[in-house]
Amino acid sequence: MRLVSPLPIRAVTITAALALSLVAAATARAEGDPATERRYSIHGYGEIHYNNPETGTMDKKAPAMVDVHRLVLGWEYEFTSSIRMSAEVDYEHSASEIELEYAHIEYDLAPTVSLRAGSLLMPVGPLNEFHEPPTYHSVERPYLEASVIPTTWQEIGVGLVGRASNGALGYRAYVVSGLDATGFSTGSGIREGRQHGVEAKAEDLALVGRLEYAAKGGLSIGGSGYVGGADQGTPGLGSVGVSIAEGDARFRRGALDLRGEVATVSIGNSDSVSAVVGEPVASRIWGLYGEAAFDLLHGKTQMPDRALWLFARFERFDTNADTEIGVTKDPLAERTIVTGGIAYHPVREVAFKADLEHWKDGVDQELNRLNVGVAFQF
Amino acid sequence: MTRAKTSSIAATFVIAAGVLLAGTPARAAGAASASGKSTIAAAPTPFAKVYLALRGCTSCAHCRTTIRQMAKGSAKGGDARLNGDQVEVSYAKPRVLPLRDVIKTLAENRLHDLSLVDVLFEASGSFAKGADGTLRFTLAETGQEFPVAVSAPLERPADGRRVRLVAVVDGWRGKGGLTLVAREVRPAI
Numbered sequence: 265m266r267l268v269s270p271l272p273i274r275a276v277t278i279t280a281a282l283a284l285s286l287v288a289a290a291t292a293r294a295e296g297d298p299a300t301e302r303r304y305s306i307h308g309y310g311e312i313h314y315n316n317p318e319t320g321t322m323d324k325k326a327p328a329m330v331d332v333h334r335l336v337l338g339w340e341y342e343f344t345s346s347i348r349m350s351a352e353v354d355y356e357h358s359a360s361e362i363e364l365e366y367a368h369i370e371y372d373l374a375p376t377v378s379l380r381a382g383s384l385l386m387p388v389g390p391l392n393e394f395h396e397p398p399t400y401h402s403v404e405r406p407y408l409e410a411s412v413i414p415t416t417w418q419e420i421g422v423g424l425v426g427r428a429s430n431g432a433l434g435y436r437a438y439v440v441s442g443l444d445a446t447g448f449s450t451g452s453g454i455r456e457g458r459q460h461g462v463e464a465k466a467e468d469l470a471l472v473g474r475l476e477y478a479a480k481g482g483l484s485i486g487g488s489g490y491v492g493g494a495d496q497g498t499p500g501l502g503s504v505g506v507s508i509a510e511g512d513a514r515f516r517r518g519a520l521d522l523r524g525e526v527a528t529v530s531i532g533n534s535d536s537v538s539a540v541v542g543e544p545v546a547s548r549i550w551g552l553y554g555e556a557a558f559d560l561l562h563g564k565t566q567m568p569d570r571a572l573w574l575f576a577r578f579e580r581f582d583t584n585a586d587t588e589i590g591v592t593k594d595p596l597a598e599r600t601i602v603t604g605g606i607a608y609h610p611v612r613e614v615a616f617k618a619d620l621e622h623w624k625d626g627v628d629q630e631l632n633r634l635n636v637g638v639a640f641q642f
Numbered sequence: 643m644t645r646a647k648t649s650s651i652a653a654t655f656v657i658a659a660g661v662l663l664a665g666t667p668a669r670a671a672g673a674a675s676a677s678g679k680s681t682i683a684a685a686p687t688p689f690a691k692v693y694l695a696l697r698g699c700t701s702c703a704h705c706r707t708t709i710r711q712m713a714k715g716s717a718k719g720g721d722a723r724l725n726g727d728q729v730e731v732s733y734a735k736p737r738v739l740p741l742r743d744v745i746k747t748l749a750e751n752r753l754h755d756l757s758l759v760d761v762l763f764e765a766s767g768s769f770a771k772g773a774d775g776t777l778r779f780t781l782a783e784t785g786q787e788f789p790v791a792v793s794a795p796l797e798r799p800a801d802g803r804r805v806r807l808v809a810v811v812d813g814w815r816g817k818g819g820l821t822l823v824a825r826e827v828r829p830a831i
Contacts (some may be wrong), residue, residue, distance in 0.1 A: 305726060307701035340706065345721045348702040370707065375714035378707060385704075393704045431712035432752050478752030516754050569697075603793070612698070612755075642703060 292546040297316035303342040310335040310640035311397040317468075322596075322623065324631055332358040333637075334397075336365060347374040353562065354416070366418050370425070377426040380438070384460045386417040387474035388488040389437035389525060389577070390512045390634065397639030400522075401557050401575040401607045404635060407599070412527045412551035413510065414455040418465060434476045439534045442468035445494040445504040445537045445545075451582035451596045453549045454506060454529060457494060468493025470506070482517035485620045494531075499636050500540050505532040519562030526552040537590035544584060551581025575619075578605045582626070595626030605635070615639045668695050687709055687806075690739055690765035692720070692731040694827070698756035702728040708753065716740065718745035736783040739765075745814045760804065761811035763822060766830045770801045779807055779822055782830070791824040804830040 287583035338352035352365035368382030385393045391405060391414045400406070409415040423438030441464045447456035459465065470492020478484040490508035495501040512525040529549040531537065537545045557575035584597030605619020616638055624632040650765040666746060694713070699705045706724055713722035713729045713742050718740045731744055740825065749758040767781040777782065779790040790809065792798045806829070809822035 271759045305701075305706075305724070309701075315694075320731075334682065338702075341702065342723065345723050350706075352703075366703065368703075372710075375717070376711045377704070378711070396702060400697070425707055427708060429714065431708070431715065432748055434708065438723075464643070478754075480752065484752065484754065514754065 276399060279375070284573070301335050305336045307339070307641070307642060308335070308337045309396045309398075311403075311637055311639040313403055314634075314636040315403075317631070319633070322625060322629050322631050333642060338365070364418070365416060373424075374426075375426060376428065379422070380425050380436075381422040381595060382420065382437055383418050384421050384423070384440060385418060385438070386472055386490070387438070387529065388417065388472060388508060389413045389415065389477070389491055389510050390476075390486055390514070390523075392417055393417050395412045396641040397637075398609065398613055398641050401573045401617070402577065402619050402635070403617045403637035404621075406525070406553050406555070406577065406579055408527065408551040408553050408579050408600055410455065411453060411583055411599075412529060412549055412581050413508070414453070414458050417458050418460060419458070419470075420466075420610075421469075423472075429477075431603040432478045434478075435474065437473040440472055440492075441466045442492040442496065443494040443504075443506055444496050444498075445501055445531070446476075446496075446498055446541060448494075448531065448534075448537055450543045450544045450545065450584050451595055453546065454494075454531070457506075465496035468495060468499040483513070483515045485511075485513045487511045495533075498540070500536065502536045504534075504537055506530070518601040519559040521557040521559070521575075522555070523557075524552070524554040526550075535591050538587070538591045544587050544594050546582075546584045546586060546593075546597070547585050547588050549581075550585050550588035551579065553577060553579030567611075569609065571609040571612075573606075573607040573609075575603075575607065577601075579603075584591060596629075598626030600624045613641050618636055646708050650764050651688055685732075687766075688732045688734050689736045690733045690763070692739070692744055692811075693762040694729040694731070694745065695762075696727045696729065696748070696756060698753070698796070700724070705753070706747040707713075707723070709748070709756070709771060712747050713744065716743045718743070720744070736781075737801060739781070740785050741788075741811070741820060742814070745811065745820075747831060754794070758814075761814060762808065762825075763807070763809045763811050766804060766806050767797055768802050779809075783802045788820060788822045790823055792824040792827070798822050799827055806830045 285530060303526040311333050311335050314330050317326035318329035335355045336352050338426045341544045342348045348370050351367035354363040364383055366385045368380050368384055368385050372381045373379055387393055389409060391409045392413060395416060402490035416583045419440040421438045421440030425435050425436045441459055443454055443457035444459055444465055445457055448454055449456060461607055470490060472490045474486060474488040476486035488510040494506045494508055495504040507530045515522040522633040531547055534545045534547040555575060557573045558572055560572040561570055580600045583599040584594045587593045603619050607615050607617045609615050621633040671791060673784045708723055709729060710722055713731055719737060720733045723730045726812055745761055753781035765781050767779050774776040776789050777785045780787050807824060807828050809824045812821045812823050813819060
């Protein structure tokens, strides 16, 4: 739920309500109810960045920027061992924006199958659900994960989450509120079509699912799919369907960590969407990235979690790859980024990072960016 | 400072206060109990418990659900709770415990950032020497046995006397049998 000025009151109300429920329950616990003992867990994560020049521009003369990019506080409460509530609130950009990351009820239907309902993180790609900053090596998340898959993406819905094959196979399948095509754009693709559960239009729904398998030896593979309507009954749009197909793999063994991902998005009736939003919206968006990282401290320290990752990543995506006849494609939407850097973890949950990005767009504009950051989770 | 920012920061403090208060009840409840004012009856002691200490990501909902489902899937009737970075598998009633399966599922998990570091076991039963001369702990009512080691300063209870044993589980990293290493022996309730 993204709430920026001029809606601070709502943001505060939501935050305060969540906090007060926590305080009330904690008070009940303090009054001597042993049954509530250990039902809470508190967690959080955050990252602070220096970007030179600032992000979101190809202007070499743009100013440098420092930003408390995100500070997330989350908690879980177990009603019983089979029913729990879990939520996170994300204070972005030094708390100038508040976003409800997710808030759902989980009910175990069987030992390895649970029903989830509420504001759900969409199971698309490896990062959208699993995005604590120390888990990726770069200061900024892979850009494919923002521009093609609109991470962090949450919608209201219901579905199943489960595991099989002794935990090696995981799956999620949800019915959720669809995207809103009036937010689609040339440069950001479907990103601003996310509804975040903020009084979301629910004329169109969507199905989303993910399968992931962890093989022996450190290889894991995953695939995600999404299909749904996005016109939400908006006059002039006609019927707009969106589908996403995504595949990813990761190999981690010893000092080596390899990751890769490919994703494509199809938008139906995108000429109508382009006419309504006033800019060329793609009929197809795609992107890919590959990353290799090596832990220079592996096997050289007594501290099992201490690591110094050296990494390099190549990514290319185009948020305006194909357009309908009569809609002019924008070459600026094609971007190639090469990133190289380091990430030092004194402990697993804390990372000091620095990297350099080289950007090139479809009209051969180039930009170099220096990023430095600190990241943590608990 | 904008009104939005002021309000957001105020909200942050409210959340932080909630987080801090959430940490106080255990102490408060403990104090109430110590002063004898608690009126809550103790829950019945479960037949057995297995505590599995984890290292890695145990904080996000995605990982916590995965850990729970792995534990519950292998516990075969046991109730699994995740408390911080520790899974607690509890068996309310007597049954043969799939101890090796529960441990193996978490020890050999293929998640990229989760490892099992220690296992603790708690159950009621009795000590006695087995036919091969090794000391064994036999669980009450089911007769399931585990090799057990008791070393000073703990005293080995008399053979056949019913006790509550808390022990570290050893041997799960290898392919051999599991052994219990006693950490606490007290009279069974």
